[in-house]
Amino acid sequence: MNKKLTLITYLLVGLGLTACGSDSEVTSITEPEPEVGVIYGPFTTGTVQERVFAYYDIDTLSVLELTEEQAATNSDWDIAFKGTSVYLNNNDSDDSKEAVSLYFTDNNSDFFDNGSAVVNKFINATADSELDDFIAVSSANISENTEFSTDVTAGILEGFYNYNSTTHQVTAAVDHYFIAYSDTTVTKFRVSELTQSGYGMSSITINFVNQLSGATEFDALETELVLDATLECSNSDNIYIDFDVNNIVTSAEAWDIKIPCLDDTAADFTLALTEDATAIQDFTNSYAGVPESDIPYYGFKSDQYTVLAFKENPWYQYSLEGNHKLWSQYGVYLIKNTTGVYKLQFTSYYDTDGNSGNYSFRIEAL
Template identity: 45%
Template sequence: MNKTYLALLLAMTFGLTACGSSSSDDTPVETPDEVTDGSGGSDDGSSDGGNEEATIYGPYSTGSTSAPVAVYFDLDTQTQLTLTDEEAATDTAWDIGFKRTNVFLNTHQDTPVSFYFTGNNSDFYDDTGAPVSDLFLNATADSELDDYLAVTESDIPEAEAFSTDTETQVIGDTFYNYDFTTHVVTPNEETYYIVFSDSNYTKFHVTDIVTEGRGIGEITLGVMHQSVLDGQTTFAEEVTLTVDAVGCSDAVYVDFDMQQVVTQTDGWDLSIPCADGAGEFALTIADDATALRTDAQTYNGVDTEAAQYYGFSEETVSEYAMSTNNWYFYDSTSHLLYSQFGVYLIQAGDTTYKFQITSYYDEEGTSGAYSFRADPLSGE
């Protein structure tokens, strides 16, 4: 398993209780990585890309947890672009964007912007893949400058080593396995989903599927409910819920609070579309629900105060390339995010850039304010 992903899992497991907030009434916190020379307001950057190597750009504010905003940056001109989210959805000038803890790439260019992690800081993790906290907490933009400067054009890998952002479904087709040789469908019992709906949390997985023609005749869920409204802080024991879709003429609906099949007019949480008298191989959450794909061990319950940091999302989500080697470490004592000072390569058009996040905080300690280095390594 990827080491940085392990660090993120550990952060989630320890309970993220206070990181990430930058509202006007935030309590000031110590800034873990001080911004060095070359930093400043959001107007920083050279219009001709001629700044000295390792210049730090930022801090650029991405708003608060309750009111996040996206920052769009053009690596070619080394400037922030003022765009609405609607404009950015079709704009081809920006290369990399930031929104709270997420860092994302522009996939709307002729060739989508892509990403590669150099693995420069493997010593930040021990032999088991666990983060070495002291290394993260003591690292600074100055102490990790040499790592950044050491990356040159010779470190650019083949094109297939780069990856880009994609869109996917939280549940999608991940709840079953299909054998292309035998054409047998089996449940993917190892994958779990946590759904937040009607102020409560429900963790479930699919334990059995009986096919009906090319569809689902019967599907069995293992459901673990956490009624926040009743004061529960952990998931209850697993309950078996079997849903019959044979002969259906409309979608079948499930209410997790009641743990039973209901009608469309009831407060349903999960639905199975219907076609040709059987369920389709799709599970859909309610429009006002959010979900998280996980495993059996990671969560015994959801900490409601930290839930906003777990990664709950709408049904269709963006898979960010950087999330496979995420940029931060969460310290459960200070509740701060510390950059791992990873050096990433970003291909945008004909140019490959190196990139390193130096801080997530401004000089007042307000979170969501990115500072970073970015320099071209090759290109026209």
């Protein structure tokens, strides 16, 4: 052993003894403080050209590798992201599991002034500056009156009748109009009369006006179609209506809406759109016409559609400086799943390079 190595050995032994001596002086061990306000992500939802779902399990704080088909029956994920849309698992396929729901605590409401975004507040807010808002939310924010929202699937043609829960009588909602877009024809219609027969309808009267191709308003002349549901349902499982020909048609023809039959004598209290058609509800009778070119702006929906709870309680503002970017309000949401309640604060829609569709957020169990 040379002199240098000998010296190093002595030094190491000396240091080891010193360390042992220090240990003997420790009287208590403190638990490490849990890290507060950790930001998870960014979790990608693919590129704009090819958006994909990111299914997030808030119990394990991880993204689950699922196909859309698998996700439809999977109850492990709680929140899913795709582009700018955020979904809650409504566990449709598993009645034993409660749907994931949210409650918006409405903190940072000062980011809006009379409903208008205060641009500087959005732009100047950072994850650090809004950490205290996240920390401030606790289980005390949950009360018996806290109304959690879920993603809800609904039919666009719902609401054509009124139900009296006292008398259990059903009547036509004569002022509830629907505007359907099917086979390049825009049609405004309502149910003006119906006859209840048990749990179904024995007759139904539909009044409608079509909008001629290229026109911007509906025809003045309303067509009335009186259907004998008892008769029609004795021959078919559904009653198919084509507004272009003003009549009942067969399933093989270009029908626009259908009324499913309840049994051989009555039709169900349901209207349904054909697969490639869309519609809106016009319960205030506001629209005298819908130009075909403007249809994308009116929010037409397919027969069954989902109302996203996050869309009703948006977490971002878009293009505040005219530059097409999304800015978080840093609002805190309470997310309830079958295991508990969590608080969630979105911090960014971008990765560090500025690519969109990459979610970052804080999430903690309450």
